[in-house]
Amino acid sequence: MKKRIRAALISFFIPGGGQIYRKRLFSGLFFIIIFASSILFLKVIWRGFHPFSYFIFFSYLILWIVNIIDAYKGPFYFNAPCDSYCPAEIKPSIYISLLSEEKGKEALNRIFDTVPFPGTLGRICTAPCEKPCSRSGIDEFIRIRYLKRLIFDYEHKEDSIIPIIKDNGQKVAIIGGGVAGVTCGYNLRKKGYKVVVFEREETAGGMLILSIPDIRLPKWVVEKEISHVKKTGVEIRTGVEIGKDKSFKDLQEEFDAIFIATGTHICNKLKLGEEKLNGVYYGLSFLKLTKYGSPPSIGKETVVIGGGYVGLDVALTALRLGSKVSLISLEKREEMPAKEEEINEAIEEGINIKSCWGVSEILGETNVKGVKLKFCQSVYDEKGDFNPTFDENINTEEKCDTLIICIGQLPELEFLPGSIIKEDKIIVDKGFRTPIPGVFTGGDVRSPSSVVDAIRDGKRAARSIDLYLRGFQARLENLLSFTEYPIPGYPIESALKEKEILTIPLKGDATNFEELEGKCPYEEGLRESRRCLKCPIRYGNF
Numbered sequence: 001m002k003k004r005i006r007a008a009l010i011s012f013f014i015p016g017g018g019q020i021y022r023k024r025l026f027s028g029l030f031f032i033i034i035f036a037s038s039i040l041f042l043k044v045i046w047r048g049f050h051p052f053s054y055f056i057f058f059s060y061l062i063l064w065i066v067n068i069i070d071a072y073k074g075p076f077y078f079n080a081p082c083d084s085y086c087p088a089e090i091k092p093s094i095y096i097s098l099l100s101e102e103k104g105k106e107a108l109n110r111i112f113d114t115v116p117f118p119g120t121l122g123r124i125c126t127a128p129c130e131k132p133c134s135r136s137g138i139d140e141f142i143r144i145r146y147l148k149r150l151i152f153d154y155e156h157k158e159d160s161i162i163p164i165i166k167d168n169g170q171k172v173a174i175i176g177g178g179v180a181g182v183t184c185g186y187n188l189r190k191k192g193y194k195v196v197v198f199e200r201e202e203t204a205g206g207m208l209i210l211s212i213p214d215i216r217l218p219k220w221v222v223e224k225e226i227s228h229v230k231k232t233g234v235e236i237r238t239g240v241e242i243g244k245d246k247s248f249k250d251l252q253e254e255f256d257a258i259f260i261a262t263g264t265h266i267c268n269k270l271k272l273g274e275e276k277l278n279g280v281y282y283g284l285s286f287l288k289l290t291k292y293g294s295p296p297s298i299g300k301e302t303v304v305i306g307g308g309y310v311g312l313d314v315a316l317t318a319l320r321l322g323s324k325v326s327l328i329s330l331e332k333r334e335e336m337p338a339k340e341e342e343i344n345e346a347i348e349e350g351i352n353i354k355s356c357w358g359v360s361e362i363l364g365e366t367n368v369k370g371v372k373l374k375f376c377q378s379v380y381d382e383k384g385d386f387n388p389t390f391d392e393n394i395n396t397e398e399k400c401d402t403l404i405i406c407i408g409q410l411p412e413l414e415f416l417p418g419s420i421i422k423e424d425k426i427i428v429d430k431g432f433r434t435p436i437p438g439v440f441t442g443g444d445v446r447s448p449s450s451v452v453d454a455i456r457d458g459k460r461a462a463r464s465i466d467l468y469l470r471g472f473q474a475r476l477e478n479l480l481s482f483t484e485y486p487i488p489g490y491p492i493e494s495a496l497k498e499k500e501i502l503t504i505p506l507k508g509d510a511t512n513f514e515e516l517e518g519k520c521p522y523e524e525g526l527r528e529s530r531r532c533l534k535c536p537i538r539y540g541n542f
């Protein structure tokens with residue numbers, strides 16, 4: 001930090017000097033040449049004071065301020081492809097670079113600087129950063145998601161000390177302690193806000209803790225992350241339901257801003273009379289009961305309706321409870337809203353996936369006996385909207401004694417003022433603002449999506465709330481914020497010599513509830529991180 005201030009001071013007196021002091025020759029020379037030539041130009045055209053000279057002086061003033069800010073912020077690095085594609089703006093290139101230097105603790109701190117869920121993302125992130133990874137052009141992409149998990153598993157210590165954050169005197173209420181809510185609260189707390197998260201369940205974590213099965217995300221990971229969030233000073237009041245234990249109006253009176261992140265908890269229904277039959281369950285409640293040790297009794301043959309993440313998780317869970325499982329998906333295999341590797345994993349475990357079928361009838365009088373299916377011709381219309389079409393003449397039947405429906409979820413909005421709801425959705429703009437000033441929303445309640453997208457919403461909403469509450473000061477801080485890229489101590493060329501690609505160890509299988517992926521030795525993670533080409537350094541900086 002001292003170096004930055006010194007550089008800014010030098011540039012205050014000698015434009016470009018601070019940049020040269022920080023070994024940024026190109027930028028330094030740029031400012032020196034611009035200022036020197038401008039003075040010469042001014043000397044040539046000077047005709048005394050008139051409006052044009054004021055305009056020129058004003059332009060120089062702006063350039064001079066930019067020069068000081070630039071000296072303070074330091075070099076500008078191009079984004080690595082992995083950085084550009086991370087919705088949560090975590091900058092994988094930085095933590096991978098730190099890991100490759102055996103600075104795992106620092107790498108974890110860098111991740112915690114941006115998001116509160118490194119262990120979770122390391123396990124269930126959809127990892128949009130991996131596909132564009134530059135290393136794919138040579139052999140295979142860096143296992144970015146798994147490296148994040150490795151850093152968390154090896155480096156996170158319960159007793160780690162978190163610096164005390166000074167309160168800025170303003171208070172924000174977060175309704176919903178799920179991914180978006182906790183992320184938003186965590187980011188606001190770091191800016192000094194007093195944050196209170198209201199969660200109606202007995203534990204925070206939302207879907208992560210309620211319904212994602214332990215085979216993908218063990219509870220202890222989320223518990224550790226929530227404990228880290230609490231240590232920063234975020235207050236989490238569990239067992240408090242807004243609209244029942246406390247009204248929305250109370251929150252408006254007590255807090256300077258409110259963020260609604262209640263998620264989606266009502267399961268969509270098929271509306272084919274399924275609620276009258278025994279043996280029919282809905283995905284989220286099935287997963288929750290199983291996760292908390294009292295799974296519903298299921299039969300020998302289970303049919304799961306829905307080809308998304310919840311459907312796949314339900315199918316894998318039912319398989320482990322001893323049932324034969326078929327999964328019915330409206331979409332073609334390649335259109336299913338789940339990661340290809342997770343679909344393949346389910347097939348390998350023995351799930352029978354039937355694509356392009358929709359349910360036309362549920363069979364059975366008291367107990368469910370099966371489903372009648374109709375062929376789905378297409379799921380999305382020309383505009384890309386969900387609008388399935390069927391061929392009613394192509395039918396088939398699937399027998400079962402247990403039916404689990406996983407066709408999406410809806411939000412509960414009754415506790416909110418009617419003025420912000422339209423067509424069963426909260427009215428929200430791009431800045432996460434609702435029509436009521438000071439009330440924001442984001443996460444699944446705004447638009448159901450993946451965990452990493454909910455984190456993106458939480459972070460962006462926090463920025464928007466900060467701008468709303470602190471205005472100019474927040475803008476200035478954003479302008480002066482910077483990302484320091486760690487310069488790797490070993491030559492990038494050595495990355496090209498690393499040939500061995502990390503194989504993610506598999507632990508659990510269909511016979512048990514062990515986590516599917518295992519923990520690899522630290523050294524293997526180090527080796528994988530050293531395959532990284534350090535793109536920001538490779539692309540250069542100025």
Ligand code: SF4
Nearest residue numbers: 082133134532533535
């Ligand atoms: S090679 Fe490294 S820095 Fe470049 S895109 Fe891949 S992970 Fe990111």
